[in-house]
Amino acid sequence: MLRFTSPLAVLSLAACATVPAGTPTAPISLETVQENVRTLSSDAFEGRKPGTPGGQKTVDYLVQQFAAAGLQPGNGDSYLQKVPLVEITGSDFAPLTVGDLSFEHGKDWVGVSYRQVPATTIADSELVFVGYGINAPERGWNDYAGVDMTGKTALILINDADFAEDTLEGPFNGRAMTYYGRWTYKYEEAARQGATAALIVHEDFAASYGWNVVEGSWTGAQAYTDTGGDGSDQTAMNGWVSNDTAAAIFQAAGMDLGAMVQAASQPGFKAVSLGMPVATSFTNSSRRYTSNNVIGILPGATRPDEIVLHTAHWDHLGRCIPNDAGDDICNGAVDNATGTAALVALAQAQHQSPPLDRSLVFLAVTAEESGLLGAEYYAANPVYPLSQTVGGINMDGIAVRGETRDVNVRGGGKSELDDYLAAALAAQGRTASPDPAPEAGYYYRSDHFPLVKRGVPMFYVKSGLDLVDGGTARGEALEAEYRASAYHAPDDEYDENWDWSGLMQDLDLYYRLARALGSTTDWPEWNEGDEFRAVRQASCAASEEGC
Structure with a gap:
């Protein structure tokens, strides 16, 4: 649960969690922000898709902007980090058969291969229901206990075992999704367990989106980072089945889906073989290409090897x-x-401000829309060791609807970053509002997350909804209007009539947070019991200089 700090407590916070004395209002240039947004979103950039001329034009422009803002090259003598990508497109899908049942691709199920192979064939693979597919030693939970998944297909429920709770209390934080509830984790764990295939059961509320989103996202070309191998460490197939498909499968096995969901939600659940073989096949075509992350740095004055990261x-x-x-x-x-644009404007502002003790790194990542691929590549191949990365700030979709009294905090209550945020918001006269949809797991769905899952604490603070002009009702209405008419659509275009005041508030907040992290000697930790505490501690223990 997000810890809301009283004004008295804010004043008494330890030095590790205060905005440095004398921190000025950020010298952020609205003109710089506007020019970058106007340019990057112009038709000349053709939607900035990686692997296209518009994508390359974006990279070239950002290199120029980073240099003009005062950033030094962030990857040796280069501003670029090459990101090798592979695009795999499945076709000629056979039905998915489970025992005597047959299901239609797209309508009833979807599946893809992460392996770079010309064809995928699943044959006579025993179907095993593994509940929520979670192996969380720190929470005393292992849905794979006592089962060998070699050659088998895992049938997995989406979200966490306690997502249906009305509160944020429970073995997996109740209504608030943890990483264990994300489909990405479930596929990763199935592969670690040696499964041949993994199928997640879709349900609208638990997934926070409808089957149409699954069908649209999981058919057609799929992009992945190119690890240099053939992906043989992954399952042969990852996919989804609709809720109706899952119900039919359980019925054929003499079981009830609802009853099995209830059983899987209880501690001590044991995986259950459904006693039916799974089979399907499809062909794959692959295309390799290279995109780039763009990286710049402002070196720290006294501890330049300690890194505060900005991502977008x-x-x-x-x-x-x-x-x-x-x-x-x-x-x-x-x-x-x-x-x-915020990366450029914040870099410019920090360059014009007194140097900090720690280095500030500005990272513009590629291929987020394909699954956080640029961020994942950086996290797996960090230019700056993650054990020496103190923490960071991720910026994604900053609202342009006017000043707010609050910010929306995603990932609140997970780490000591909460205290830094409380102090910076107090200096601004704003408050923190908890995530309005914790069950959707938005903290696990943006570019900070590949760093987070490797232990780096990151802020993901979104624009608030409590507008100074119109309150929460107007803020929610404007957000809903954007989602309905412009999000991921051609109408997400630059508008000269936007109200930039709220965006500038948010940039001032990000500026203050970076100043605080860049001037302290402390290292924010994950809270006791958090799913990322152990990996951070292991990372710190393996390094003589970091953390």
Whole structure:
């Protein structure tokens, strides 16, 4: 649960969690922000899709902007980190058969291969229901206990075992999703367990989106980071089945889906074989290409090897489904030209401010829209050791709807970063609002997360909804309007009439947080019992200089 700090407590926070004395209002240039958003979201950049001329134009522009802002090259003598990508497109899908049942691709199930192979064949693979597919030693929970998954297909429930709770209390934080509830984790764990395939049961509320989203996202070309191998450490197939499909499977096995969900939600659940073989097949075509992360640095004055990170994704969707006017360019002005422009403007502001003890690194990552791929590549191949990365700030889709009384905190209550945020917000006269949809797991769905899962504490603080002009009702209405009409659509375009005051509030907050992290000698820790505490401690223990 997010810890809300009283004004008296804020005043008494330890030095590790205060804004440095005399921190000025951030010297952030609105003109710089506007020019970068206007340029990056123009039709000339064709929606900034990696692997296209528009993507390359974006990278070239950001290199120029980083240099002009005063950043030094962040990767040796280069501003670039090459990100090798592979695009795999499945076709010729056979039905998914489970025992005597047959299910139609797209309508009933979807599946892809993470392996770079010409064909995928699943045959006579025993189907095993593994509950929520969680192995969490620190929480005393292991859905795979006592089962050998070699050659078998895991049938897995989405979200956490206690997601249906009304509160944020429970073995997996109740309504608030943990990483164990994310589909990415479930596929990773199934692969670690040696499964041949993994199928997640979709349910609208538990997933926080409908089957149409699954069908649209999991058919067609899929992009992944190219690790240099053939992906043989992954399952042969990862996929989803609809809730109706899962119910039919359990019924054929003489079981009830609802009853099995209830059983899987209890501590001590044991995996259950459904006694039916799984089979399907499809062909794969692959395309390799290279994109780039863009990296700049402001070296610290006294402890330059200690890093405070800023992240934002520069990419968007390129050309997409046309709107009524025939416009087929998804310009991505809010998502995420705003966050990318914030990198440039904050770098410029920090360069014009007194140097900090620690280094500030600004990282514009590629291929977020394909699954956080640029961030994942950096986290797996960090230019600056993660054990020497103190923490950071991720910026994705900064709102342009006016000043707010609050900010929306995703990932609150997980680490000592809460205290830094409380102090910075007190200096601004704003408050922290908890995530309004903790069950959706948004903290695990943006570019900070590949760093987080490797132990680096990161802020993900979104624009607030309590508008000075119109309150929460107007803020929620404007957010809903953006989601319905512009998000991931051609109408997410630059507007000269935007109210930039709220965005500038947010940038001032990010500036203050970086000043605080960059001037302290402390290292924020994950809270006791958090799922990322152990990996951070292991990372720190392996390094003589970090943490």
